[in-house]
Amino acid sequence: MPKAAEIDIVSVSKIYGATTAVHAISLKIPAGSYCCFLGPSGCGKTSTLRMIAGHESISSGDLRLGHVVVTDFPPARRNTAMMFQSYALFPHLDLVDNVAFSLKMKGVDKETRRAKALAMLRLMQMEAYAGRRPAQLSGGQQQRVALARALITEPEALLLDEPLSALDPFLKIRMRAELKKLQKTLGITFVHVTHSQEEAMALADLIVVMNDGRIEQAAAPRIVFEQPATAFVARFMGDHNVLSGRVSAIRDGIVEMEAAGGPRFAVRDIAQEIGAPIDIGIRTDRVRLEPASEKTLGFQAVVSNIEYRGASVKLTVSGAGSDDFTVIVSDADYFNKTVSVGDAVSLSWALEDVVPLGRLSA
Numbered sequence: 283m284p285k286a287a288e289i290d291i292v293s294v295s296k297i298y299g300a301t302t303a304v305h306a307i308s309l310k311i312p313a314g315s316y317c318c319f320l321g322p323s324g325c326g327k328t329s330t331l332r333m334i335a336g337h338e339s340i341s342s343g344d345l346r347l348g349h350v351v352v353t354d355f356p357p358a359r360r361n362t363a364m365m366f367q368s369y370a371l372f373p374h375l376d377l378v379d380n381v382a383f384s385l386k387m388k389g390v391d392k393e394t395r396r397a398k399a400l401a402m403l404r405l406m407q408m409e410a411y412a413g414r415r416p417a418q419l420s421g422g423q424q425q426r427v428a429l430a431r432a433l434i435t436e437p438e439a440l441l442l443d444e445p446l447s448a449l450d451p452f453l454k455i456r457m458r459a460e461l462k463k464l465q466k467t468l469g470i471t472f473v474h475v476t477h478s479q480e481e482a483m484a485l486a487d488l489i490v491v492m493n494d495g496r497i498e499q500a501a502a503p504r505i506v507f508e509q510p511a512t513a514f515v516a517r518f519m520g521d522h523n524v525l526s527g528r529v530s531a532i533r534d535g536i537v538e539m540e541a542a543g544g545p546r547f548a549v550r551d552i553a554q555e556i557g558a559p560i561d562i563g564i565r566t567d568r569v570r571l572e573p574a575s576e577k578t579l580g581f582q583a584v585v586s587n588i589e590y591r592g593a594s595v596k597l598t599v600s601g602a603g604s605d606d607f608t609v610i611v612s613d614a615d616y617f618n619k620t621v622s623v624g625d626a627v628s629l630s631w632a633l634e635d636v637v638p639l640g641r642l643s644a
């Protein structure tokens with residue numbers, strides 16, 4: 283079994299002419315972990331992946347794989363392999379020759395490379411198709427071949443650039459499960475670029491949320507979801523209402539916030555001064571359609587939209603200085619006490635369900 287590499291990114295930047303795509307990011311990806319770089323288009327995730335692979339030069343900073351500084355190494359000397367979004371299979375070669383290609387380049391004899399390629403195809407359950415060409419395969423099968431081809435060099439880290447984006451929704455979910463299983467079986471480090479929160483949550487041990495060339499948060503999925511570090515992360519991950527305002531009072535470690543044009547909100551445990559700008563997040567699934575009691579917080583709002591989702595119902599309400607405050611209620615709760623667009627509703631939540639969001643906007 284190949285060994286896994288820790289990937290240490292030390293103050294790495296990528297500058298293309300006048301554009302700084304990546305701003306001095308630092309990150310340690312533990313050996314043998316499944317890491318997802320997540321962020322909107324243009325945030326610098328592909329540039330970062332390509333710098334790890336060696337397909338893009340590092341403008342400043344250093345990259346360490348295992349104990350070796352590989353900053354200036356060509357791709358072939360890094361013990362990494364990359365799987366591209368388009369799979370980049372050779373149309374005129376059969377699957378064995380596609381998978382064996384990099385061994386051929388390394389001068390490995392034909393018999394050995396064919397045996398290894400067949401073993402890789404077996405691992406990916408594609409041995410029965412060994413004599414076919416890529417055009418004779420489905421999208422999911424092509425992806426398995428691309429994985430076999432990337433893994434034949436026994437890399438310490440596999441780098442995947444939007445590997446599931448070409449697949450239909452059903453296949454995407456199936457291949458996602460296969461990728462996770464493969465990573466656990468091989469035990470090597472996977473670094474996977476995606477713009478899908480759901481994909482990152484399903485796969486990653488470590489999610490790295492990027493925005494505008496910087497890392498907003500790098501943590502386990504549950505931490506990123508439950509304790510988003512910034513308003514950007516809370517908005518990007520979804521399922522949070524993000525509200526901005528200024529601190530209006532501080533009592534017993536509880537900070538009260540006055541939202542622009544709205545009522546008071548409160549959050550625990552943050553060092554703040556009266557008047558300071560503050561962002562908070564409130565989980566959409568923790569808001570209840572009940573008036574606030576002594577133990578809860580809340581406000582009055584007007585329902586502006588209702589979306590039925592099956593197991594839950596999504597309500598959008600206006601009030602509290604926000605036009606798109608979202609409430610997710612279970613279908614059972616909703617149909618027990620239905621509301622309609624235009625109805626006034628009382629909303630409430632517990633103080634524990636409010637998270638302070640760092641990096642405050644002034």
Ligand SMILES: Nc1ncnc2c1ncn2[C@@H]1O[C@H](COP(=O)(O)OP(=O)(O)OP(=O)(O)O)[C@@H](O)[C@H]1O
Pocket residue numbers: 298299301302303321322323324325326327328329330477
């Ligand atoms: N070869 C290049 N020359 C100039 N600018 C580039 C080049 N490659 C990327 N950029 C710019 O760098 C920034 C980051 O691009 P990058 O491809 O890393 O983002 P991304 O998060 O992977 O986006 P996407 O999800 O759309 O692939 C963007 O502003 C992009 O326009």
